[in-house]
Amino acid sequence: MEFVKRSTYRQRVLTSLDDKVLMPTEIAKRSDIKTNYVSKVLSELKNKGLVELLNPEAKKGRIYRLTDFGKTIVDKLE
Structure with missing residues (x-):
């Protein structure tokens, strides 16, 4: 959690992927x-x-999505 909180870029990328499958350009x-x-x-x-x-x-x-662990982190960020 701290790893994500230390970077607004990490937070924004994770929240962009919330329940989505996206390419880096879309993110x-x-x-x-x-x-x-x-x-x-x-x-x-x-x-x-x-x-x-x-x-x-x-x-x-390339396409990316959140893992279950990633979804848990996004839920805690919100």
Whole structure:
């Protein structure tokens, strides 16, 4: 929880994904963060088990969603 609270970018990316499956460009638009930052944040969140990449073989058009743990964190943020 503290890991997420320390960064507004992490919070905004997680809340953008709430109950959705999105590509980084869509997350960037919803969270008003540049795509390159979104990609970095998604990598951090994935390593912490908060989001999952649904199509890891794809080089373009990658899609992400919250894990159950990520959903729990988003609920606590709200």
